[in-house]
Amino acid sequence: MSKSSSSIILDSFDLSILNILQRDNMTPQRVIGEAVSLSAPAVQRRIRRMEEAGIIQANVAVVDPAQVGQTITIFVEVEVISETAELIDAAKREFASVPEVQQCYYVTGEADFVLVIVVPTMTAYEALTRRLFFGNNNVKRFRTFVAMDRVKVGLTVSLPG
Amino acid sequence: MSKSSSSIILDSFDLSILNILQRDNMTPQRVIGEAVSLSAPAVQRRIRRMEEAGIIQANVAVVDPAQVGQTITIFVEVEVISETAELIDAAKREFASVPEVQQCYYVTGEADFVLVIVVPTMTAYEALTRRLFFGNNNVKRFRTFVAMDRVKVGLTVSLPG
DNA sequence: TAGTCGGACGCAAGAATCTTTCGTGTGGGC
DNA sequence: GCCCACACGAAAGATTCTTGCGTCCGACTA
Structure with a gap:
């Protein structure tokens, strides 16, 4: 490292x-x-x-979630109540620590966080929301988008040259 | 393949x-x-x-966008006017073909598509919106979220066992 | 201009890894 | 009880990675 x-x-x-x-x-x-x-x-x-130099951050195998029983991909926009530095940092750490959370971005706009979540079932997602959102006093609102198709998924960066 | x-x-x-x-x-x-x-x-x-079997879809190097001049990550929710199969397929193909579009999901909920876009500057993003959204008659509305922090980024799937 | 130095190159040898072959053992089906 | 399919481990062979070394080019200095 x-x-x-x-x-x-x-x-x-x-x-x-x-x-x-x-x-x-x-x-x-x-x-x-x-x-x-x-x-x-x-x-x-x-x-x-x-x-x-950290330009290449990692070398990884890309696994198809559907073929390992993780069939549902979900987007969540999270809006928080208080945006103090401590609370935001706490939220970042909490979201990042959850294995089902594949990606987490702290954003500007109508929401504060955007999460990409991969779970095996809707039941699992519901349990996750209860723990992650309803169980967090600082979460004001969250909106769920269930993916019907992973049209394009990658981390490839468009490079000049 | x-x-x-x-x-x-x-x-x-x-x-x-x-x-x-x-x-x-x-x-x-x-x-x-x-x-x-x-x-x-x-x-x-x-x-x-x-x-x-396609369980391992690819083996890739993860590149830090910031270190290759692609400093801005953006989320976009896209809502379309007509959701016929042909138009949706056309949109999927168009979004997927854009190098700056890192990820594209077709979703249910208040939006129809969610995109993750990586660009070098806001000017580049603006040009992209003009081409991709304003230049598409079937796009009703789109909402932009600019990422201030890529808290967690990966494609790692939480595996049982 | 001549001299020096750092950085990156290619070649070739050595080390490590990947890949295949082969013989063995185990479990299911006839 | 026998046979077959399948997966394993050990060892050899092929490929790749890694390192050492001599050379070249550009920059900086006297």
């Missing part, structure tokens, strides 16, 4: 490499090298540098 | 392996084997089987 976050400068080689790794990080360095006109060791050094 | 989607049965070994790969798919099979009490080839066979 050594996040230097040195904010290094990326050239077009780095961006091309990222573009490949974003889609398939099992691509051999030799193949990446051929794609960007660089040797395999050069590719490897650049990848390591970007990992150390 | 061979998605058999045979819906194979997963035992607790598979789930443990998925749990590891979800967090770090660069973990050597030997290490995974030690963690789940299996030999490296057995782990490898199970991983390949899950990839072929």
Whole structure:
């Protein structure tokens, strides 16, 4: 967990490499090298540098929730009562600590938090709401959107170059 | 791209392996084997089987958007006018085809679509709204939520076992 | 201009990992 | 009781990752 976050400068080689790794990080360095006109060791050094700088945050397998019994994806907008720093931080920590909460954003607008939740059943979701929202005095209101189709899901970032 | 989607049965070994790969798919099979009490080839066979079945959908590097100049994450709820199958499909295809759209869900509730968008600047977002929402006759209304903090971001699925 | 230094490269060797093959053991069905 | 399908582990082979080394290019300095 050594996040230097040195904010290094990326050239077009780095961006091309990222573009490949974003889609398939099992691509051999030799193949990446051929794609960007660089040797395999050069590719490897650049990848390591970007990992150390925190530009590459993780290397993960994407699992299809439906095939492991987690069939329901839900969006929730949460509105809080008091927006003091302490209460917001507490909410952030609480939401982030729940395994079913896949994503949590603190936002501006008509809501304060947006959550992406993945659960096996509606019953499980209901239990979660009771614990997370009704059991939290600072939650004023929340709105639920049940996903009928995960049209596009990814963390891929559109890169220049 | 061979998605058999045979819906194979997963035992607790598979789930443990998925749990590891979800967090770090660069973990050597030997290490995974030690963690789940299996030999490296057995782990490898199970991983390949899950990839072929589509349970493991992809292996990707997670890139920090902020460090590649994509500093703004935005949520958008989109409400359409007509919800015929053709128009919905057209919208799905259009949203999914935009690189800046990281995620797109078709949902029930007060909105029809929820999008997660990552852009470098507000100007870029404005241009995107003009093209994607104002330029689409079937979009009735859309609401924007700008993320101030990406509290938790991932695709990790909470697995039983 | 000449000299020095840092950084990144490619090549090649070594280390580690992945992948396949093969023989064995176990459980279900005939 | 026998056979077959399936998954396993061990070991060998193939591929990939990683490191060491010499070279090259650009920047900075005298």
